[in-house]
Amino acid sequence: MSTVLVIGAGGVSSVCVHKMAMNAEIFSSIHLASRTKRKCDAIAESVKERTGQDVATYEIDAEEVPAMVNLIRKIEPSLVVNLALPYQDLPIMDACLEAGVSYLDTANYEPKDEAKFEYKWQWAYHDKFREAGLMALLGSGFDPGVTSVFTMWLKKHKLKSIRQLDILDCNGGDHGQAFATNFNPEINIREVTAPARHWEKGEWVETPAMSVHHRFDFEAVGERNAYLMYHEELESLAKFVPELERARFWMTFGDEYIKHLTVLQNVGMTSIEPVKYQGKEIIPLQFLAAVLPKPETLGETTKGNTNIGCIATGEALDGSGEKTFYIKNICSHEAAYEETGNQAVSYTTGVPAMIGSAMMVQKIWTGAGVFNMEEMDPDPFMEMLNEHGLPWSVEELDGPVEF
Numbered sequence: 001m002s003t004v005l006v007i008g009a010g011g012v013s014s015v016c017v018h019k020m021a022m023n024a025e026i027f028s029s030i031h032l033a034s035r036t037k038r039k040c041d042a043i044a045e046s047v048k049e050r051t052g053q054d055v056a057t058y059e060i061d062a063e064e065v066p067a068m069v070n071l072i073r074k075i076e077p078s079l080v081v082n083l084a085l086p087y088q089d090l091p092i093m094d095a096c097l098e099a100g101v102s103y104l105d106t107a108n109y110e111p112k113d114e115a116k117f118e119y120k121w122q123w124a125y126h127d128k129f130r131e132a133g134l135m136a137l138l139g140s141g142f143d144p145g146v147t148s149v150f151t152m153w154l155k156k157h158k159l160k161s162i163r164q165l166d167i168l169d170c171n172g173g174d175h176g177q178a179f180a181t182n183f184n185p186e187i188n189i190r191e192v193t194a195p196a197r198h199w200e201k202g203e204w205v206e207t208p209a210m211s212v213h214h215r216f217d218f219e220a221v222g223e224r225n226a227y228l229m230y231h232e233e234l235e236s237l238a239k240f241v242p243e244l245e246r247a248r249f250w251m252t253f254g255d256e257y258i259k260h261l262t263v264l265q266n267v268g269m270t271s272i273e274p275v276k277y278q279g280k281e282i283i284p285l286q287f288l289a290a291v292l293p294k295p296e297t298l299g300e301t302t303k304g305n306t307n308i309g310c311i312a313t314g315e316a317l318d319g320s321g322e323k324t325f326y327i328k329n330i331c332s333h334e335a336a337y338e339e340t341g342n343q344a345v346s347y348t349t350g351v352p353a354m355i356g357s358a359m360m361v362q363k364i365w366t367g368a369g370v371f372n373m374e375e376m377d378p379d380p381f382m383e384m385l386n387e388h389g390l391p392w393s394v395e396e397l398d399g400p401v402e403f
């Protein structure tokens, strides 16, 4: 029995709030606040129709710390679940500290004026959360989130040490649009246009964005081009799995997506440098995000599956030499939409946000300070993935990836 306050009313929030309402024995009182109250009300209405549960809604600018503190004090939740944008992470953490409540998010902090995400800003809050006796759990989505838990599960149950890790994220869904992103377009485009970076022999190796790719045959999707990218869990995995010789992240993109992105980049539409337009300053990428299809509107038309997993090679726990395991989840866009009214990219993030919240409010995962998913026992989280719509499988491969 617990009271939670969810911030943000996009696709990820919608899934998380629906799933919380489906687990009313864990989340007995759900409160939802965002910049646009109408969007909170629409989620609450759908939740009521689908589950019969009530969700209380509020309007809030999460960057206004005093207003956030007042809202938290009024609701008295045991947890604040931040499903707004990475820009709001630090103000929401400040508000949690002031109001004395624990915190969870799905994406690490990113300053608005620099396309750079890193854990350093949030890790710097560790002592403040520890001294306040509060817990902050970072990155409880799919990637980061489940991919970190998958890796730690392999380390607990299959491999004594992990030498090589490849995270493969394939969205095989087709939304029928010429160009659209499956989660917040501004954050998504900032991520994919940043230089690629992977961990190798104790240091970061940088390559130009989208310059390295390989074909990979994804179960339930088929062959796709997977592009080397930087992704935030590489930073925490390199820290918490120190023996890693190499860790890489791959994401699939279709030729149409790459073609559109290349043109948009070439004409300057993905820039975050302000430009003057008719006497007003605008940021091209924010304008582009405003004209692109809203991710939460893609659910109805998206067909196909996502397939996200980790391939890890290392010394087997049972002493049988070097082994390679592939652990993954396959999620259907149509099934996700039928259950929650949202496509699978929101679903695969919103469900782990609900599970991370369940771990915290039930005190299965505890601690005082700022934590990454790698620091927690993977088993109870993995059990809940199987029970709440994201079943996973693990298989042994003949050897390490060939690329």
Ligand code: NDP
Pocket: 007, 008, 009, 010, 011, 012, 013, 033, 034, 035, 036, 039, 060, 061, 062, 063, 083, 084, 085, 086, 088, 106, 107, 139, 140, 141, 142, 143, 144, 145, 182, 183, 184, 185, 187, 295, 296, 345, 348, 349
């Ligand atoms: P959306 O853009 O769909 O939703 C973001 C929501 O946050 C919107 O409702 C928006 O309000 C609200 N918001 C923005 N600024 C503020 C503010 N200052 N105060 C209050 N609310 C605000 O994003 P998604 O649902 O796709 O993604 C949500 C989060 O999940 C993002 O941080 C994203 O990076 C992360 N994510 C993580 C993944 C993972 O696997 N770990 C994968 C996918 C996403 P408004 O409606 O008014 O714009």
